[in-house]
Amino acid sequence: MRDLAGKRIILTGASEGIGRALALELARRRARIALAARDRDRLESLAQECRALGGEAVAVPTDIGNQQDCEWLAQEAVKAFGGLDIVIHNAGITMWSRFDALQDFEIFDTLMRVNYLGPVHLTAHTLPHLKQSAGLIVAVASLAGMTGVPERSGYAASKHAMIGFFDSLRIELAATGVDVTVIAPDFVVSEIHKRAIGANGEPLGDSPMQQSKIMTAPECAAQIARAIERRQRLLLMSTRGKLGRWLKILAPSVIDRIAARAIRDRH
Numbered sequence: 001m002r003d004l005a006g007k008r009i010i011l012t013g014a015s016e017g018i019g020r021a022l023a024l025e026l027a028r029r030r031a032r033i034a035l036a037a038r039d040r041d042r043l044e045s046l047a048q049e050c051r052a053l054g055g056e057a058v059a060v061p062t063d064i065g066n067q068q069d070c071e072w073l074a075q076e077a078v079k080a081f082g083g084l085d086i087v088i089h090n091a092g093i094t095m096w097s098r099f100d101a102l103q104d105f106e107i108f109d110t111l112m113r114v115n116y117l118g119p120v121h122l123t124a125h126t127l128p129h130l131k132q133s134a135g136l137i138v139a140v141a142s143l144a145g146m147t148g149v150p151e152r153s154g155y156a157a158s159k160h161a162m163i164g165f166f167d168s169l170r171i172e173l174a175a176t177g178v179d180v181t182v183i184a185p186d187f188v189v190s191e192i193h194k195r196a197i198g199a200n201g202e203p204l205g206d207s208p209m210q211q212s213k214i215m216t217a218p219e220c221a222a223q224i225a226r227a228i229e230r231r232q233r234l235l236l237m238s239t240r241g242k243l244g245r246w247l248k249i250l251a252p253s254v255i256d257r258i259a260a261r262a263i264r265d266r267h
Helices: 017-028 040-052 067-081 106-133 153-172 217-230 239-250 252-266
Strands: 008-012 032-037 056-061 086-089 136-140 179-184 234-236
Touching: 008 017, 008 067, 008 106, 017 032, 017 040, 017 217, 032 040, 032 067, 040 056, 056 067, 067 106, 086 106, 106 136, 106 153, 136 153, 136 217, 153 179, 179 217, 217 234
Parallel strands: 008 032, 008 086, 032 056, 086 136, 136 179, 179 234
Antiparallel strands: none
């Protein structure tokens, strides 16, 4: 899959942050993209930008946490392009609160519905088409899906579930020609931090991150596009992430301290 030109792609969470940057990156490579997110106006504007860059794009307003919307998205993408080559599960939400400070525990249901069950449902509706094309599933997870992170317990749990599901699916699909790429970014500049759900169940409104010290969305998107071209099994985007895989086995208390410090340093 070295050349993404003409590849038929579903991209969820496309309207902002990593998703928007990735849509533009794929458009530059002349891909054909079904852009999915909840905001119709943002999607239509993004589709125009993608077409101006040489790609083909259709806007499909979708709430990934709704199973019927996932079915609708798959149908609309296949109708537009005649099939599918790649599905990128990028949509997600996060939280920012200590567990013992939470006042609204429904956030855990919401996080699992959007970050885990949404990709599961969309995979169910798109997998038959990916089998026909020997396609690729891309799961944009997080380093929080590989280790615990303080103040983000529900988010980390949903991303652990996501990675566990797609790692299992990779093994099941080994004989079908369908590959699975897991993306585990470190902190990235994104609107997701401003919308992070706080202890009272409401969005924070302001990012708790020092955004000047973290990766930009375009930088992240470029790495993801290269991993897609290579059908890479796992993409870790930081030295901390790469070292963390081994430290969790060899010195787990050290990775706990690194995770705690990472949150403190980014506030």
